Amino acid sequence: AQSVAQPEDQVNVAEGNPLTVKCTYSVSGNPYLFWYVQYPNRGLQFLLKYITGDNLVKGSYGFEAEFNKSQTSFHLKKPSALVSDSALYFCAVRDRGMDSSYKLIFGSGTRLLVRP
Amino acid sequence: GAGVSQSPRYKVAKRGQDVALRCDPISGHVSLFWYQQALGQGPEFLTYFQNEAQLDKSGLPSDRFFAERPEGSVSTLKIQRTQQEDSAVYLCASSPSSVQGRDNQPQHFGDGTRLSIL
Numbered sequence: 001a002q003s004v005a006q007p008e009d010q011v012n013v014a015e016g017n018p019l020t021v022k023c024t025y026s027v028s029g030n031p032y033l034f035w036y037v038q039y040p041n042r043g044l045q046f047l048l049k050y051i052t053g054d055n056l057v058k059g060s061y062g063f064e065a066e067f068n069k070s071q072t073s074f075h076l077k078k079p080s081a082l083v084s085d086s087a088l089y090f091c092a093v094r095d096r097g098m099d100s101s102y103k104l105i106f107g108s109g110t111r112l113l114v115r116p
Numbered sequence: 117g118a119g120v121s122q123s124p125r126y127k128v129a130k131r132g133q134d135v136a137l138r139c140d141p142i143s144g145h146v147s148l149f150w151y152q153q154a155l156g157q158g159p160e161f162l163t164y165f166q167n168e169a170q171l172d173k174s175g176l177p178s179d180r181f182f183a184e185r186p187e188g189s190v191s192t193l194k195i196q197r198t199q200q201e202d203s204a205v206y207l208c209a210s211s212p213s214s215v216q217g218r219d220n221q222p223q224h225f226g227d228g229t230r231l232s233i234l
Binding site: 109 | 120122147149151156157158159160161164172175207209211213220222223224225226227228230
C-alpha cells in the first residue's frame with residue numbers, strides 16, 4: 001500500500017537558522033512528490049514538486065527539497081528560516097501510473113515553529 | 117475569483133441531518149477532488165472528477181456520502197444522516213488536466229468547509 005511518513009510532529013528552529021522537515025514514502029514505481037503548507041483555517045498551498053531530473057527542487061518562498069531515490073525520501077529544506085514560515089507542512093505523493101487516479105496521498109503533517 | 121472557492125466556510129449540524137458542501141473550482145480546471153481532513157491529520161482522498169465524470173470514489177467512507185459535478189464545473193459533496201465521526205474539514209482541490217497519467221500539475225486547494233456535527 002502507498003504511504004507517506006513524516007516522522008516529526010513538530011520541528012523547532014531559530015530564525016535565521018537552516019530548517020529541514022523530513023518525509024519518506026513507500027510507493028511502487030516512481031511517484032510524483034509534493035510539498036504543501038497550511039496556515040491556520042486555510043487550505044493547502046503548493047510549495048514545490050518533484051517530477052524528474054535534478055534531485056534538488058526549488059520552490060516558493062525560498063524552500064527547496066531534495067529527492068533521494070535510494071532512501072525514498074523527499075526532505076524539505078530552507079537555508080534561513082523566517083518567523084513567518086511557522087505553519088503546518090504536508091508531504092504528498094501521487095502515482096504516475098497510466099491507470100491511476102490523480103489522488104494525492106498525504107503524510108500526517110509536521111508543525112514548524114520558528115522562534116524569533 | 118482566481119482560486120478555488122468553498123462554501124460555507126463553517127457548518128454546524130445536528131446528528132442525523134443532511135448537509136451539502138459546495139466547491140467552485142478554478143475556471144477551466146478539468147480535474148476536481150474532495151478530501152477529508154480530520155483534526156491533526158493529513159487530508160485523505162474522498163473522490164475525483166474529470167469534467168462531469170466521477171472516475172474514482174474509492175475514498176468515500178460510506179454510502180451516506182455522495183458527490184456530483186453535473187456540468188463539469190461546480191461540485192457538491194452531500195452527506196446524509198450525519199454522524200459525529202463526520203466532523204472534519206472538507207477540502208476541495210482542482211487542477212488542469214491533460215491525458216490521464218501524464219498530468220503532473222499540482223492541485224490547488226480551497227480553504228475548506230469545517231463541518232461540526234453535534
